[in-house]
Amino acid sequence: MKKHASAILLLLTLLAGSESALAQDGAGSWVKAGPVEARLVSAVRGTGDLNALPLGLELRLEPGWKTYWRSPGDAGFAPRLDWGRSVNLKEATLAYPAPHRFSVLGFETAGYDTAVVLPIQGVPETAGKAVDLALTAELLVCSEICVPQTLDLGLALPAAPADPSDSANDIARAQSLVPKGPNGLLQVDAVRGQGSTLEVEATAADGFVTPDLFVESDPPLAFSAPKTVFSDGDRHVRMSMAVTDPQPGLDLAGRALTLTLVDGDKAVEVPATVAATWSAAAPGGNLLAMLGVALLGGLILNLMPCVLPVLSLKLMSVVKHGGQAPAAVRTGFLASAAGILTSFLLMASALVAVKAAGGAVGWGIQFQQPLFLVFMIVLVTLFSANLWGLFEVPLPRLLADRLGGDGLAGPFATGAFATLLATPCSAPFLGTAVGFALAKGPAEIFAIFAALGIGLALPYLAVAAWPRLAGWLPRPGRWMAKLKLVLGFALLLTALWLLSVLAIQIGEVAAGTVGALMAALVLALWTGRSLRGAGRRVGPALAGITAGVLAAAAFAMPAAVGPSAGALPVAGETKARWEPFAESAIRDHVAAGRTVFVDVTAEWCITCQANKKLVLNRGDVAKRLEDASVVAMRADWTRPDAAIAKYLADHGRYGIPFNIVYGPGAPGGIALPELLSEGAVLEALAKAAGRSS
Structure with missing residues (x-):
């Protein structure tokens, strides 16, 4: 009997030590609610003598689900956080990394899918003492349906040295993805408005790839996805967007806005006032x-x-x-x-x-x-x-x-x-x-x-x-x-x-x-x-x-x-290596570490056919597209297709061929020239995969 009691006592000691180690490691327990799970993390193991604690709310979502940014767009709501049960916590300020755009059935929303860490700055009531964090987080997660989820999270930080925890790098990366003021990489040059239409000009030091723009106003207005026009070797872009449901007589001139300009991992957030008239000089x-x-x-x-x-x-x-x-x-x-x-x-x-x-x-x-x-x-x-x-x-x-x-x-x-x-x-x-x-x-x-x-x-x-x-x-x-x-x-x-x-x-x-x-x-x-x-x-x-x-x-x-009776399949789509175009699947493939090659083509586009015969269907390019790590998508525009037309317009294109490569090394995509070459395609595939060419 004594032997069993000793074993139980030893097990309880180990469990207590394990729980203490988990707290010391700066990460709370994962809590799952439906398709989302979350936990609180800290960049430090203890409070030390810090006046501000670098914390984070870490979220993981099942494939196909998303949650929302601080300004969700046409639908949804931002995370709602209640810290009322915490001990020795004066305030906690949540920051948001640059969001992704989700376009579904004409609705434009902004948020995150797969996984994200939302940085938090926690201020203790008394520095140097232990902090017991208790958070009730209400999140809206959506796929084909939307489900509100409530999660109760906790994390205890002892009054111990503020040594870096295992989560320090993740929180530092999340903080680096939070858009800040001018950074030398992206710059908003001009903001003009006329009625319900907004036009923004911007510059990228290294050239734009797939820029996007999120606009916030008070009172809130919902904007369409921007239409982009590139110039100066893709270093300059003009982005035009319109209020999707404007009130009669709406005029954006003179309105104060917050603009978040995003291009891949680069982002900048700037306040702006819409110019009262269109600028004649630049256009x-x-x-x-x-x-x-x-x-x-x-x-x-x-x-x-x-x-x-x-x-x-x-x-x-x-x-x-x-x-x-x-x-x-x-x-x-x-x-x-x-x-x-x-x-x-x-x-x-x-x-x-x-x-x-x-x-x-x-x-x-x-x-x-x-x-x-x-x-x-x-x-x-x-x-x-x-x-x-x-x-x-x-x-x-x-x-x-x-x-x-x-x-x-x-x-x-x-x-x-x-x-x-x-x-x-x-x-x-x-x-x-x-x-x-x-x-x-x-x-x-x-x-x-x-x-x-x-x-x-x-x-x-x-x-x-x-x-x-x-x-x-x-x-x-x-x-x-x-x-x-x-x-x-x-x-x-x-x-x-x-x-x-x-x-x-x-x-x-x-x-x-x-x-x-x-x-x-x-x-x-x-x-x-x-x-x-x-x-x-x-x-x-x-x-x-x-x-x-x-x-x-x-x-x-x-x-x-009739326009479609007995229509032939698109040439090439019957081949196993070509998948039908699905814009919503691109991000999932990239998140899984795959490279995605998108070919927007049509049977009436002779340049498209030349690209296929001379580059895509032969030599090293064909072998690379056959690789299991590469997803080759073909978008057929032979017949009218609103989704493909919108995809082209979102990239500032109104003609084909249009080829673009996505991957872990280029989640925003690398657009290729109209006339393809083997070298250009292989270089883009290597860069998108995160390898040197």
């Missing part, structure tokens, strides 16, 4: 710079893969002018330039109208519409038939008065057609310029698109300025008949590509029917051209009527079938 200077960027982007667009099918029309236009008088050369090339510029201004008008109506806007989004694709297929087919000499009288007169004639309508139509087929590409500098324009108003959109048009038309304008350039070309002759035949087949390949895009929209059967109708159209034109005798007089007219009926039937096909 004007930026607009001038962006006009130069747009001009260069339009010029580079001539060299992009998506413009290659148009080169046949350009070549025919150039050859046709061989040996002509300088005046004729000049007017012909000016007409082509006018066609390009007019098309860009018409696109700008359409985008302004769609944006005013609240729709998603972006570069090349017309290729998401089946009717536009059918229009382009019919048009390309007619151009091919014209090059093959199947009709001389224009079919349709409204598109070009004389597609193959000597007037100005033909060159004008060639320029307009070149523009339409150029829009599936996002060239270097073009994405920056379009993103700037679409984040601004109608005046900026028209100015930027005019500059893009001038850039694309520069080769034509150069020949118009120096007509002798056309004199270096061979004179027209019989050889042109063979060239026209070859170029007609080159355009036919463009029609087949457009049909493959249409198959994504309306399915293989419906797209195949459109292709059969176009084959019948060409056959009808050929038959009308080949008739002899009495049929020679009525043949072309009958062929024209038949072609018109076939074209009308092609236009009716999308409406008859």
Whole structure:
């Protein structure tokens, strides 16, 4: 009996020693409530003679759950802490590390998921004496549902030396993540307001990656997620956001705000007063710079893969002018330039109208519409038939008065057609310029698109300025008949590509029917051209009527079938290594230590297809994407998708391709250029994984 009593006494002694060691170690016991568990921690083992104790509230949440920042946003509430049961505690001040943004069903909230330590500064009533902390914490934790949880936490700090505890590093890191005043890394340059719209300009010494902005006001206002426009090598950003439910007559001018600017692990918090009027100097200077960027982007667009099918029309236009008088050369090339510029201004008008109506806007989004694709297929087919000499009288007169004639309508139509087929590409500098324009108003959109048009038309304008350039070309002759035949087949390949895009929209059967109708159209034109005798007089007219009926039937096909019936899967998504895009899953993958590569693409984006074939689907990049530590996500924008459009807009992008890499070393993401290279992709993957390249 004595032996058992001794063993029990020894066990109680060990337990008491263990509990004392736990208290000495500066950490209370974990308390779990539903999907969240919490404990109090201290950076010191004892109170020593400290007048302020570095403490922390450590939270751990189950995957898929989150809790809220001091300003939760459209929903939720901040942690509510009651220290009333504590002993020798005068006050405790809670600080908040920089929050994350959560966008769900149009609601914007701010908070934390997975795990976080909230730093606390505790002030004892009497320094040097023991402090017995007792906290009742009320937290709101949310996933698909929201559940309030109450946790009773405790931690006893003895009157002992204030030696560092095992939690000291965690608390120090949490304190370093609390946004403070200007730090030399991030800087808010200007704050302007007009009505319910806020615009903030900021600078990052090392360049921005994925900046975000949280706005607090009194009384509280809920703001949308910011739309960002980058410049100066991503070192400067303009962020625009609007009050989501403004009161009538709301004007932010003169209002005092607290701004928290976050970019990855960097953050700054500054008080600001909204300027009463828009500053004219800064935007004007930026607009001038962006006009130069747009001009260069339009010029580079001539060299992009998506413009290659148009080169046949350009070549025919150039050859046709061989040996002509300088005046004729000049007017012909000016007409082509006018066609390009007019098309860009018409696109700008359409985008302004769609944006005013609240729709998603972006570069090349017309290729998401089946009717536009059918229009382009019919048009390309007619151009091919014209090059093959199947009709001389224009079919349709409204598109070009004389597609193959000597007037100005033909060159004008060639320029307009070149523009339409150029829009599936996002060239270097073009994405920056379009993103700037679409984040601004109608005046900026028209100015930027005019500059893009001038850039694309520069080769034509150069020949118009120096007509002798056309004199270096061979004179027209019989050889042109063979060239026209070859170029007609080159355009036919463009029609087949457009049909493959249409198959994504309306399915293989419906797209195949459109292709059969176009084959019948060409056959009808050929038959009308080949008739002899009495049929020679009525043949072309009958062929024209038949072609018109076939074209009308092609236009009716999308409406008859619907936009998604039998649609093909996105190329590449059936491969095991590509997952469908899910923005909400990115943070979970990164928290688990994985690297996430996001590819926003579309079947109509030829630059996207070039990136896949030349970089993503071959060599070391393909091997790296197959690695188990890498999650490859593909976002298909072939058809309209509001979530993808918002994701692009949140990153200041309005065109594709868009590729970005996330990981433990770059939780905010590393955006890649439009034209990918193996070196750039591998370097970003290595950096995001937290390794040197």
